[in-house]
Amino acid sequence: MADPRRFELFADLATTRFPSARTVFDIAGGMGKLNLALTARGLEVTTFDRRWKHADVRYAQRLFTLDEPCTCDLLVGMHPDGATRVIVEYAARHRRPFAIVPCCSDNGMSYKPWMRHLAELGQQLGLRVTETTLPMAGRARVLVGEVPAEADGSSAPR
Numbered sequence: 773m774a775d776p777r778r779f780e781l782f783a784d785l786a787t788t789r790f791p792s793a794r795t796v797f798d799i800a801g802g803m804g805k806l807n808l809a810l811t812a813r814g815l816e817v818t819t820f821d822r823r824w825k826h827a828d829v830r831y832a833q834r835l836f837t838l839d840e841p842c843t844c845d846l847l848v849g850m851h852p853d854g855a856t857r858v859i860v861e862y863a864a865r866h867r868r869p870f871a872i873v874p875c876c877s878d879n880g881m882s883y884k885p886w887m888r889h890l891a892e893l894g895q896q897l898g899l900r901v902t903e904t905t906l907p908m909a910g911r912a913r914v915l916v917g918e919v920p921a922e923a924d925g926s927s928a929p930r
């Protein structure tokens with residue numbers, strides 16, 4: 773059973789780490805609870821998932837793919853399962869930061885190698901990837917991807 777505090781804790785982390793973010797893609801957002809927590813913190817959030825039943829939030833009822841037009845300045849994913857790798861690849865392609873709390877892999881890898889693999893993937897694609905942990909039960913490790921300043925021509929990381 774996933775920790776019910778995960779959405780509030782993750783929303784706090786995302787807003788603290790990316791205070792200038794205004795528009796967020798919440799990938800594999802399930803019922804939209806992370807969307808609610810981020811919206812309550814003043815962000816404009818679109819959740820991508822396939823659920824019919826969900827909170828009354830801005831909700832794109834489809835799988836998130838690399839073809840999605842980029843209208844966000846931050847990507848987040850809480851336990852995004854099969855969408856995890858796509859988030860990293862999409863963030864790198866569009867030079868956007870991300871914060872993800874991975875759980876299951878998409879290829880049978882166990883948790884620790886999967887975490888390592890995702891971090892390496894982000895770095896190979898030109899992002900700076902660091903790790904932190906949410907103070908909660910269950911899968912709580914967070915990978916944070918940032919666009920290095922020199923990669924987007926600005927003086928500060930996104």
Ligand SMILES: C[S@@+](CC[C@H](N)C(=O)[O-])C[C@H]1O[C@@H](n2cnc3c(N)ncnc32)[C@H](O)[C@@H]1O
Nearest residue numbers: 800801802820821835836850851852853854855
């Ligand atoms: C373990 S659930 C987590 C849901 C929610 N984030 C939470 O923490 O309760 C994984 C979710 O990923 C969604 N999902 C998997 N691949 C996806 C994709 N490519 N695009 C959007 N959602 C996806 C599934 O539909 C499912 O709702």
